[in-house]
Amino acid sequence: MAISATKAWGRVERACRHMPVVLNTVLVLSITAEVSYLVLLEAPRDPDQRTSGWPAAWKGAHLLAQYFMLANITWNAWLFVTTSPSVRGVFLGGEAMGQGWRYCYACETHTPPRCSHCYDCNVCVLRRDHHCVFFGRCVGFRNYRYFLSCLLHMWAGLLYAVVMNAEVFIVILKEGVTLHSIMLLLVPWIMLVSGQVTARAFAFAFIADTCVVGFLLVAAFLFFHIVLMLRGQTTREWYSSRRPYSLGTLGNIRECLGSRWYLCWLCPLIPSPLPGDGIHFKVTGSLEPTVR
Numbered sequence: 001m002a003i004s005a006t007k008a009w010g011r012v013e014r015a016c017r018h019m020p021v022v023l024n025t026v027l028v029l030s031i032t033a034e035v036s037y038l039v040l041l042e043a044p045r046d047p048d049q050r051t052s053g054w055p056a057a058w059k060g061a062h063l064l065a066q067y068f069m070l071a072n073i074t075w076n077a078w079l080f081v082t083t084s085p086s087v088r089g090v091f092l093g094g095e096a097m098g099q100g101w102r103y104c105y106a107c108e109t110h111t112p113p114r115c116s117h118c119y120d121c122n123v124c125v126l127r128r129d130h131h132c133v134f135f136g137r138c139v140g141f142r143n144y145r146y147f148l149s150c151l152l153h154m155w156a157g158l159l160y161a162v163v164m165n166a167e168v169f170i171v172i173l174k175e176g177v178t179l180h181s182i183m184l185l186l187v188p189w190i191m192l193v194s195g196q197v198t199a200r201a202f203a204f205a206f207i208a209d210t211c212v213v214g215f216l217l218v219a220a221f222l223f224f225h226i227v228l229m230l231r232g233q234t235t236r237e238w239y240s241s242r243r244p245y246s247l248g249t250l251g252n253i254r255e256c257l258g259s260r261w262y263l264c265w266l267c268p269l270i271p272s273p274l275p276g277d278g279i280h281f282k283v284t285g286s287l288e289p290t291v292r
C-alpha cells in the first residue's frame with residue numbers, strides 16, 4: 001500500500017514537472033491561432049462593420065511572419081531543452097585546475113570556474129546562469145544561444161500579438177467604460193463562469209490579456225539578459241559589480257551567441273561555433289572583492 005502510494009506520488013510529481021512546458025505550449029499555440037484568425041477573418045469586428053478588406057498578399061505576409069516567429073520559438077525551445085549544459089560527459093582536464101575551481105560533493109568531481117551545481121537538475125552546469133522553471137532546464141554555456149533566441153522571438157511575437165489585439169480592446173471598450181467591459185478585461189474567467197459573456201468574447205479577452213501580461217514579462221526578462229550578455233556576466237554574477245570575465249562588448253556577445261552572432265538568432269540551423277569551451281575563461285579583472 002505504502003509502495004503504491006509512493007509510486008503514485010512519484011508519477012504526480014513527474015507530471016507536475018512537465019506542467020510549465022505544457023502550459024507554455026498551449027499558450028503559444030492559442031495566441032498563434034488567435035492572431036491567424038484575426039488576420040484571416042479580419043475579426044473581431046462583425047462583417048457589416050468592416051470598412052476595407054485586406055489584400056490576399058498582405059494577409060499572406062502576416063501569416064508568414066507569424067509562422068516564422070512560431071517556428072523560431074518552438075525550434076529554439078526544443079534545442080534549449082535537448083542541449084545538455086551539464087558537466088556530464090565533458091572531459092574537465094583534472095590536472096589543469098587553477099583559480100576558481102571547486103569540488104562538488106554531490107557530483108564528486110572538481111568543477112571549473114563559473115560552474116555550479118543545480119539541485120533541480122541534480123548536476124553541475126557549465127557557466128551556469130539560472131534554472132529556468134518554465135522549461136525545467138538549466139541555462140548554461142552550451143544552450144544559452146537557444147535560450148536567448150527563443151526569448152527574442154517570444155518578445156517579437158508577443159509585441160506583434162499585442163498590436164494585432166488592439167482591435168479586440170477597442171471592440172470591448174466600444175460600448176464604453178462600463179463595469180461589464182472592465183470586468184471582462186480584468187477577470188474574464190469570472191465573467192465566463194457567471195454566464196455574463198459568450199465563450200467567444202471570453203476567448204478574445206483572455207488571449208488579449210495574456211498577450212499584454214506575457215509581453216511585459218518577456219520584455220523585462222529579455223532586457224535583463226541582453227544587459228547581462230553585454231556585461232559578460234551570468235545571473236549569479238550579476239549581484240557583484242565586478243566583471244572579471246568581461247571580454248569587451250563584442251567579445252561578450254561572441255561568447256554567448258558564437259562567431260555568427262549577427263545572423264544566428266534568425267534561425268537555429270545557422271551554425272555559430274562558440275569561441276570558448278565553457279571550462280577555461282580568460283580573466284580580465286580582479287576575482288577578489290576590492291578591499292576598502
Ligand SMILES: [Zn+2]
Pocket residue numbers: 104105106107108116117118122123124
Ligand atoms: Zn555538482
Ligand SMILES: [Zn+2]
Pocket residue numbers: 118119120121122130131132136137138139
Ligand atoms: Zn537546473
